[in-house]
Amino acid sequence: MKRENAWRVFAGEFNDSTVEIKSEEEMAPSYVVTPLGAKINRLFIVGVLTDVENVSEAGELIRAHISDPTGVFTLYSGQYQQDVTEILSEIDAPAFVAVVGKVRTYVPEEGSMYVSVRPEKIMEVSADIRDRWIIETCKNTKDRIEAVFEAMKMDEKNAFKIHKLGYSKELSEGIVIALKNYGKIDLNKYVTLIQESLQYLTPGKETLLDLKNKEESKKEQEVFTEEVEHKEKEIKKPEEETDKNFVELENTVLKIIRDIEGDDGASWDEITEKCEKASLEKDSIEEALMSLMDKGLIYEPVLGTIKTT
Secondary structure (H helix, E strand, O other): OOOOOEEOOOHHHHOOOOEEEOOOOOOOOOEEEOOOOOEEOEEEEEEEEEEEEEOOOOOOOEEEEEEEOOEEEEEEEOHHHHHHHHHHHHOOOOEEEEEEEEEEEEEEEOOEEEEEEEEEEEEEOOHHHHHHHHHHHHHHHHHHHHHHHHHHOOOOOOHHHHHHOOOOHHHHHHHHHHHHHHOOOOHHHHHHHHHHHHHHHOOOOOOHHHHHHOHHHHHHHHHHHHHHHHHHHOOOOOHHHHOHHHHHHHHHHHHHHHHHOOOOOEEHHHHHHHHHHOOOOHHHHHHHHHHHHHOOOEEEEEOOEEEEO
16 A cells, blocks of 8 residues: 655644545545645644643543644644654653654534644654754645645636646645635635744745745755655554455454444543454554544544544
């Protein structure tokens, strides 16, 4: 299975997202689509880790916030991301961090959706890496703004036509979905996000025009992109996810949840306990739960509680 690219978006754009795309196909990922058409399954974030707190009595689930110049990303990490959870707990906030993670959604009621990130990997980084991430994300945001603007001028919003203009297939598809679901998109809002982010780096000096023509930073950005891709490659997707055995594992875990959830759902601990009694390994249970959640077959109505859809 193709590994999803990690998008670079600002918190101000990500947190505006209210559209989720779920597939009924086996092992197919789900996506959050931002107002600028970023079709996100995974994210790459660099910012300031501002706080980390336990949100469960046993301390197995923690919530953290990462700030960028436009807003705040919310992260949730628990016992099924034990390594990441331990690293998060040990970092002395505030600190500059880089995170690769998967998008999570919470829909308390129809018409309302909250987005967060389930971290797959986190590491402390330098202020220089954070600043270069801001510049790179400004460029990517500018590209999406221009792509949406071009699509708005089309009589028929067609992903193929947008792709022919030189934009990626994923972005072209995402823009069509965004224009269909968000109505009139305020592009000026996101231009302002870019301007504010640049001023955050060098107050009064950088402008959007500077960003567009700043050739002297090109090599720096290429080096940074290589660093990011190298970090992403360190996160290897378990091979069993492509095997028939993993599908059977998912079905077993899903059946256990349905058997014990009741009206209010089932707790993480109860699910894990029942699965282990069924001779399933803890690591495999974790991967199955994360995969089922990504495909929209289960969700968390309350933190630490799982229900089937």
